[in-house]
Amino acid sequence: MNEEQVSLLLKSAALFPPPHGVKLSYGTAGFRADASLLQSAVFRVGILAALRSFKTQSVIGLMITASHNKVTDNGVKVADPNGGMLSQDWEPFADKLVNASTPQLLVSLIVEFIKKENIRLAGKPSAEVWLGRDTRPSGESLIEAAKEGINSIIGAAVLDFGVLTTPQLYWMVRARNKGWKATEQNYFEQLSSSFRCLMDLTPNGIKVNEEDDKLIVDGANGVGGEKLEILNNMLNNLAIEVRNCGNDGGILNEGVGADYVQKEKVIPRGFGSKDVGKRCASLDGDADRLVYFSVLSDLSNKVDLVDGDKILSLFAIFVKEQLSILYKGADPETHSSYQARVGVVQTAYANGASTDYLKQSGLEVVLTPTGVKFLHEKAAQYDIGIYFEANGHGTILFSDGFLSWLEAKNNELASISEGSEEQKAALRLLAVSRLINQAVGDALSGLLLVESILQYKGWSVHKWAGLYEDLPSRQLKVKVVDRTAVVTENAETVVVRPLEIQDAIIAETAKYPRGRSFIRPSGTEDVIRVYAEASTQEAADNLANSVAMLVDRYLGYGSSG
Ligand code: G16
Numbered sequence: 001m002n003e004e005q006v007s008l009l010l011k012s013a014a015l016f017p018p019p020h021g022v023k024l025s026y027g028t029a030g031f032r033a034d035a036s037l038l039q040s041a042v043f044r045v046g047i048l049a050a051l052r053s054f055k056t057q058s059v060i061g062l063m064i065t066a067s068h069n070k071v072t073d074n075g076v077k078v079a080d081p082n083g084g085m086l087s088q089d090w091e092p093f094a095d096k097l098v099n100a101s102t103p104q105l106l107v108s109l110i111v112e113f114i115k116k117e118n119i120r121l122a123g124k125p126s127a128e129v130w131l132g133r134d135t136r137p138s139g140e141s142l143i144e145a146a147k148e149g150i151n152s153i154i155g156a157a158v159l160d161f162g163v164l165t166t167p168q169l170y171w172m173v174r175a176r177n178k179g180w181k182a183t184e185q186n187y188f189e190q191l192s193s194s195f196r197c198l199m200d201l202t203p204n205g206i207k208v209n210e211e212d213d214k215l216i217v218d219g220a221n222g223v224g225g226e227k228l229e230i231l232n233n234m235l236n237n238l239a240i241e242v243r244n245c246g247n248d249g250g251i252l253n254e255g256v257g258a259d260y261v262q263k264e265k266v267i268p269r270g271f272g273s274k275d276v277g278k279r280c281a282s283l284d285g286d287a288d289r290l291v292y293f294s295v296l297s298d299l300s301n302k303v304d305l306v307d308g309d310k311i312l313s314l315f316a317i318f319v320k321e322q323l324s325i326l327y328k329g330a331d332p333e334t335h336s337s338y339q340a341r342v343g344v345v346q347t348a349y350a351n352g353a354s355t356d357y358l359k360q361s362g363l364e365v366v367l368t369p370t371g372v373k374f375l376h377e378k379a380a381q382y383d384i385g386i387y388f389e390a391n392g393h394g395t396i397l398f399s400d401g402f403l404s405w406l407e408a409k410n411n412e413l414a415s416i417s418e419g420s421e422e423q424k425a426a427l428r429l430l431a432v433s434r435l436i437n438q439a440v441g442d443a444l445s446g447l448l449l450v451e452s453i454l455q456y457k458g459w460s461v462h463k464w465a466g467l468y469e470d471l472p473s474r475q476l477k478v479k480v481v482d483r484t485a486v487v488t489e490n491a492e493t494v495v496v497r498p499l500e501i502q503d504a505i506i507a508e509t510a511k512y513p514r515g516r517s518f519i520r521p522s523g524t525e526d527v528i529r530v531y532a533e534a535s536t537q538e539a540a541d542n543l544a545n546s547v548a549m550l551v552d553r554y555l556g557y558g559s560s561g
Contacts (some may be wrong), residue, residue, distance in 0.1 A: 001111055001121065005154050009047075009110065012152040013103035016043040016145060024098050025484075026091045028371040028523025031098060032066050032075035035138035041098045042142045045076045046129070046149020047110065048094055050156035053127035055119045056081045061173040062150075063166050064133035064142045065286040068259035068391075069524060071252040074138045076146070077166060079130075083174025083439025085373040127156040130173055132164035134223045134286045135246060139163075165223050165287035167442030174439040191445055192234040194435035198452040199237050201428050214239035215451065216280045218268040220257030221246035224287030224443055231444060238451055243270040258284040258291045258392045258443070262308075263475050266301045273299065279461040281450075282392075283443040289392035290443035292450065294461050306465050309346070309354035311450060312388035313467055315396060316344050316363055318453045319384055319432070325425035326409070338405040343382035345375045348492045348518050349390040349475075349531055357468040367491040371523060372441055393441040398433045406430055428456075471514060473533040474544035480528050480555040483521035492520045501554045508546045512539045517547050528555065 018040040024031050031041050045062065053060040061079030069075070078086035078094075086094070093113050100106040114121070129150045133139035143160060150158045161169065161184065168187055175182035217240055219225020225245035232240045244256045253259065256268040261282045267275075268282055275295045280303075282291050292306035323340060344358050344365045358365050368374035372393055379385025383402035388394030398406075406429055413423035435452075437445040454464065480486075487497040495502040501519070509515040509532075517532040528551050532544035 001114060005121065006107055008154065009107050009152050010103045012043075012148055013106050016040040016148065018099065018101065024095075026094045026098075029067070029085065029373070030075055030077040031094075032069060032073060032524050035066075035072060035074035035136065035142070038074055038076070038138075038142060039145045042076050043145040043149040044097045044100075044106070045078065045094065046146040046151075047153055048090070048097055048149075049078055049129045049146075050127050050150045050153035051110070051114065051117075051119055052078065052080070052086070052090065053129055053156060054121055054153075055117055057126070058177045059128045059130055059173055061130050061132070061169045062146055063164075063169050063286070064131075064136075064139045064146065065166055066136065067134075067166070067286045067288065067524070068253055068257060068284045071136055071254070072138075074136050074142055075524075076142070079170045079173045079439070081173070081177045083170040083177075084376050085371075085440075088373060121153065122155050127153065129156065129158050130169065130176070131158060131160045132166070132169035133162070134166070135163060135221075135226075135252065163223055163226075165227055165442070165444065167286075167288050167437050167440050167444070168227065170439035171437050171442070188231055188234055190434055191231060191448060194431045195235065195448040195452060196237070197431040198428060198435065198449075199455060201424050201431070202452070202456050213279070214241055215447075216241045216243060216271070216275060216278055217447070218256055218261070218270065218280065218282040219244045219246065220268075220283050220285050220287075221250040221252045221254070222257070222283070222285040222287065224283035224285075227287065228283070228444055228447075231448075235448075238448075244268065253285050256282070258282040258289040261293055261303060262291045262305060262391050265303055265305050267293075267295050267303055271295060273297075277462075281447055283447075284392070287443040288441045290441075290446045290450075291392040292461060292464075294465070304462075304465050305470075306461060307351070307470075308388040308390045308392040308394055309351050309470075310464065310467060311392065311446065312344065312346070312386060312394060313354060313357055313361075314450060314453055314464060315388075316342070316358060316386050317361060318456070319386065319396070319429070320361070320363065322425040322429050323384075325421055326429070328422065338402070338409075340383035340402050342384045343379065343386070345378045345385060345387035347375065347389050348520075351390060351470045351473060352514070352516060352533055353468050353471045354390075367493075369488075369492045370520065376440070388441075392443070392446075395438060395441045395446070396432065396436045397438055403430075403433060406433075471533045471535070472537040472540040473531065474537075474540045476530040476544050476548045477522065477525070477527040478530060478548050478551045478556055479526070480551065481557065482555070483526060483528055485555055486519060486521045486528060488518075488520050493518050495519060498554060501550060504550050504554075505547055508550065509543065512543050515539070515543055517543050519547060519551055 049060045049062045058081035063077045066073040066075040276297045293303035375387035379387040385397040410426040512534040514535040534540040
């Protein structure tokens, strides 16, 4: 690193001192904290993103968001060249960089890392970072800190796209690095045209969504509602009403949004008895999660939740059905030479009933730890990898090899049996690969895929919800002294440290028929999360409460004795 670069870094780093006594760590999806603590971290992640761009010779994305967390929090996520999360082997560097106490230490870490990674910095613009932010008020000044960080690496250029959903930015980064059209407008056009294509391929006789069958969407008072309105104007065969857009004084994620609806299983603000039985959906704060629900009629404020597991199930059975149509009647010698490997990826939060359903449907199911970075990696090992967390974060990945085969197959079918069921199945799968955001889970593209599959099948939200019956479950969070004291294994299903707590959880769980429970440290909040399921809601609640008390006793402030 030359002298000019060193002095530029020292000078700019001095303007962004890290807050005293605060240690930040790279969590489930980047750094998150109260927004007032993040100026320095975001500045430094700007530096990291520029270095990553030099290293990969590709455009890198940097998103300012704290997603489902409260409005006063914020955070920073990095999009790698393929539109996925930052490569995990750079996370330790991110940790060290963000926590370096002085500008001198920061520079020496960078010098050492550049050497280790063999990164060649160059004077002319040969690195580029694309920026986006959600609607949090703190986003504006944090974006400026990110720009300062990027600009303190000579030769790194920055493009600021303003307010975007996280999946939009990740989609754009992926598209840009693949040499495709990559603007926000291109994103909307690709989603709306592939949705139209899927709707045109619905079997005859299925009615087009009318005003009285409209979908009502809770935008979490965030960016998703605003972007969905734009998309909605480009669709003519789907009626959507968007509520909680954030323009009527509602607060981001407060009593609204996918995280709230999924965890509490109650209606979000802005919904009520007038909506009983209707098909509704909720997005989260940066629109990378989606859940569906319908309002129950018992005045209890409860919803019949259709969570990420059921979205996953709907997608998986649709894909499987299209593949079997495609293979049906094919000459095994010539047509079925490519048997796509389909894999379904879940986490320990997946409802036990969903895993049973998927396995009974003949699908291969694997578990990973929480965090799309883990699920995405696993799903990418299949020809068609479908992953979802129960919280509604997920997508479908298609391998390049399978997509080229599918294109060729479609061309072949078009020449010998245009308009056949087989060809329509090929066209549907191709449309799905364009509609679904293959960079990351995306509430908007996921929502359009759900809608087109419901249309195709002629299913109501109730029919879909009845695909299988969820085992009653409960999630809780417990504040502890140090959440890093908990270490888990086997996709977070067992605690290996402190060992005594695992024995206690096993003993507690054994008291409940169909009982299952696990704990894990959150990677986005300073808490331990507790999950329990059992054969009745009361039993699931009791099990969750008992395990939460164990957590408090072993790791907390001991309030439960
Ligand atoms: C992030 C991750 C998700 C994860 C969630 C919760 O979501 O992208 O994969 O499920 O955090 O993480 P934790 O339980 O560790 O707090 P988001 O939507 O907040 O970016």
